[in-house]
Amino acid sequence: MAFWPKKKNRDRPQVCNPEASPYAVFDRVGLEIGGKTILEDLTLSLDEARIGVVGLNGSGKSSFVRMLNGLRAPTGGTLTLYGAPAAEAELELPRHVGFVFQNPDHQAIFPTVEEEIAFGLTQLGASKDDSRSRARSFLALHGVEALAGKPVTELSEGQKQLVCILAVLVMEPKLLVLDEPMTSLDTLVTRRIRDKILSLPQKIVMVSHDLEHFDGFDRLIWLEDGRLRMDGEPDAVRAAYRQDIDLRLGRNPEFAGL
Numbered sequence: 001m002a003f004w005p006k007k008k009n010r011d012r013p014q015v016c017n018p019e020a021s022p023y024a025v026f027d028r029v030g031l032e033i034g035g036k037t038i039l040e041d042l043t044l045s046l047d048e049a050r051i052g053v054v055g056l057n058g059s060g061k062s063s064f065v066r067m068l069n070g071l072r073a074p075t076g077g078t079l080t081l082y083g084a085p086a087a088e089a090e091l092e093l094p095r096h097v098g099f100v101f102q103n104p105d106h107q108a109i110f111p112t113v114e115e116e117i118a119f120g121l122t123q124l125g126a127s128k129d130d131s132r133s134r135a136r137s138f139l140a141l142h143g144v145e146a147l148a149g150k151p152v153t154e155l156s157e158g159q160k161q162l163v164c165i166l167a168v169l170v171m172e173p174k175l176l177v178l179d180e181p182m183t184s185l186d187t188l189v190t191r192r193i194r195d196k197i198l199s200l201p202q203k204i205v206m207v208s209h210d211l212e213h214f215d216g217f218d219r220l221i222w223l224e225d226g227r228l229r230m231d232g233e234p235d236a237v238r239a240a241y242r243q244d245i246d247l248r249l250g251r252n253p254e255f256a257g258l
């Protein structure tokens with residue numbers, strides 16, 4: 001499923017530059033919800049092909065990546081997306097940024113796989129028949145044409161997740177944001193989905209708790225308590241993150257010795 005503005009909004013003058021480099025610029029960005037600080041003082045630019053985001057539960061990863069497609073708006077600082085202020089870019093973001101949720105049940109809304117894939121194409125202006133036939137071709141291209149007529153509710157978790165990724169990819173976004181896309185998948189399906197993600201021409205931002213998922217990535221961002229703790233080459237960030245976890249385990253008597 002894609003989040004798409006109403007048709008009248010699609011006729012507005014375009015403010016985003018899809019070729020903007022960097023595509024996202026955070027300048028002292030903060031996010032408060034109900035008086036609680038979720039993100040604080042984030043200053044960074046995103047441009048690399050493969051960017052990972054890591055951090056403990058509640059550190060702000062989902063909130064951070066949701067800003068990239070307008071699902072969360074900053075309450076402080078300045079966020080520029082594709083060359084435009086986030087508030088102005090918001091209506092165009094579904095065209096440029098595909099978002100895949102952790103739980104496919106939060107994303108898939110159509111009865112069959114083919115309809116799920118076709119929806120994005122109709123939103124881009126294709127006719128219903130054309131969308132359905134292109135959806136079938138797209139599924140075949142990715143080797144899963146057998147899923148076309150199946151009800152989404154009857155798919156395995158891995159198949160659902162793959163369908164959600166394909167439903168976003170069919171719209172050819174510039175950027176694919178994946179929020180823990182491989183949680184609850186077995187090792188084989190995880191490898192397949194990971195290989196597919198790495199083979200894509202799109203730029204990627206991916207949240208994961210599994211540090212191995214960042215093999216082949218260009219950059220890893222570590223968030224802690226809504227702040228940037230470390231940002232750089234994945235091996236260096238992974239080493240520091242593992243060390244931090246070891247320290248926490250050692251310091252917490254409840255977990256020491258496990």
Ligand SMILES: Nc1ncnc2c1ncn2[C@@H]1O[C@H](COP(=O)(O)OP(=O)(O)OP(=O)(O)O)[C@@H](O)[C@H]1O
Nearest residue numbers: 033034036038055056057058059060061062063064
């Ligand atoms: N709508 C909301 N209202 C109030 N607090 C929220 C809301 N959404 C998120 N939070 C809080 O913001 C903080 C960061 O949440 P977020 O989901 O961004 O973290 P996360 O790093 O993705 O966590 P996890 O790894 O558990 O998915 C948490 O303390 C969470 O409770």
